Amino acid sequence: MKRILTLVAASLAIAGSLHAQELANFNFGGRQRPVISPEIQNDSVTFRLKADYATIVKLSGSWMPNPYGGTIDMQRGENNVWEVKIPLPEPEIYTYNFVVDGVAVNDPQNVYVQRDGTRYLPMLIVPGKRTENYGEATQHGTVSHPWYDSKILGYARRLTVYTPYGYEANPKKKYPVLYLLHGAGGDEEAWISMGRTAQILDNLIEKGLAEPMIVVMPNGNPGQQAARTLGIPEKQIDWRSEQFRNAYVNSLCTEIVPFIEKNFRAIPKPASRAIAGLSMGGGHTISASILYPELFDYVCPLSAAGDATPEQLAALKKAGVKLYFLACGNTDFLFQRAEDMHAKLNNLNFPHEYFVSEGGHTWANWRLYLNTFAPKLFK
């Protein structure tokens, strides 16, 4: 038996095939995978890829000054393991890939993978103060994927819901709820996968920095029932038409909120509801706060692709908001919109926090914003 498995393993290695499936159930007879990647040592990180027949192998990473164009050459070493050692980037979660003879290749040694839309990307997690809440805490909340029925959009739709540690053990306790919205290209898994929501909330709650809360992450694409990974065909409708404009925001405020308050132990009061969203989801956040000014006492547009008139903001101010947290990166292509919103809020003497970070339209910033505003909610 062992001999057969060794042969299978050998032909696997030769073909460069990664058909794990049933092979995962085999014992490779002590054969160690020799390649370690990425390997962080002190102030450097080394990336490695075994590529026997490649001509040019490069590394591309989101920490690079021009992450979408730039690459670094890797050097062929012993055993055709290509390698490059670079100075460790600042603490953050980065994504990277190899480029083998012009084709993007994920790191087969790295199990830490994010999905962004249709793309799977290996992560490089650089430890430090900035990322201390992005790893696993000791106490874990529960992540679930219930489906709510939308009469407005015409089908059942998948949600991601985080309930905090202790939710199961305290069956009488009720919790406040944060509605957390993704950007264009994202879906109901974006904040969990790229945003590290479960890890950030677990850590903040375990440290006593944030109130235990439920976090609801809907799918903000009205044509989608669920993330495209599930293979459900999308509905082809002009969602920007007069008839369907705000259909998703209406579904959020009149269908998702009631669904959550019926099926989870949520406190059904404005003072226990927060809404936050990035980019397109920042636009949804602004729209929801304007269309339903009584619903949320905490409103957090992040790098928002959205706008509001002074009249709308005045009405929101009158309805009462406990926290208006406006955040944007100082090189974000939407930065001017944030500046304009900040000015409008100032003109109205609308109390708010304006949080400007370094950098642009990035998940590095959105994780930072969540880690920053979550402790301010429901207090």
Next chain:
Amino acid sequence: MKRILTLVAASLAIAGSLHAQELANFNFGGRQRPVISPEIQNDSVTFRLKADYATIVKLSGSWMPNPYGGTIDMQRGENNVWEVKIPLPEPEIYTYNFVVDGVAVNDPQNVYVQRDGTRYLPMLIVPGKRTENYGEATQHGTVSHPWYDSKILGYARRLTVYTPYGYEANPKKKYPVLYLLHGAGGDEEAWISMGRTAQILDNLIEKGLAEPMIVVMPNGNPGQQAARTLGIPEKQIDWRSEQFRNAYVNSLCTEIVPFIEKNFRAIPKPASRAIAGLSMGGGHTISASILYPELFDYVCPLSAAGDATPEQLAALKKAGVKLYFLACGNTDFLFQRAEDMHAKLNNLNFPHEYFVSEGGHTWANWRLYLNTFAPKLFK
């Protein structure tokens, strides 16, 4: 703005980089990705990969006679899109990858990806009778990931739990529970990702073929708190030692079952408990049924890496079992074990179903088994 984005897109294409992250939020100005892969047309399927500078591009797929060694050459076409058209394999869910100059590459056009252990693999889903329950049903159950506290194993551990459609809407209804165990190399996401449990149960329940039930998928590796994707270090202990042998099975039967019956609306009776598992999980299934003969009225070892003595089976028969469903592929390397178990059960006049399928130690078989035995449970 549009011009800048076009430049970004162009440099993205040139570098072959796949840094989706924030790019997912951009509109590429109507630029269509020209490559479609895989493309099923009538009786064929075409795979395509754009690879400008590659020398040799091959395709490797789990439908091939020697899936771990075999590959098919692809041909360079217009625009450096490599292509191969093959006869459509029989209806099933397959995995595949490209091999570019010797390096395994996932299909960047295919969002349907399975994770097996540390490996991500694109899926080819061939429609047909065999796979009709593997796609999305209309009515969806909820998949959640609660953590249970294990005193036996010394930490909190992550579960996957499926609750059927209607669970939220019928807050007084109680459900039977299937405990569904993965094999070596798997984790608490294996049955959901590769086994299509949610889809299979959704379809069977929607068609009235199976009772609405809860399905609990624990992590069967006692050294793991959760799937390795979460990055929690493993506990290094000799789990086969006298002290720790059966530690996981004990945790399953004395910790997970009570956790589920406390926190979910489960019917806490043997007639409403089933246990099934594949390979190593088949061994766990046999062990659990022997060590706790009163606990489960339905016992389903699948391609099981496990065994029981006639005395143990006699005790189980005496305790009473409503269904003993033994399944294995006729070319599985564990087939003789299934044959031996079948003979032992016959010798004891232990009523059981013996389900022998074509093929070996594969997820194709394990999906088939789940689809076959789930309708027989709790009736």
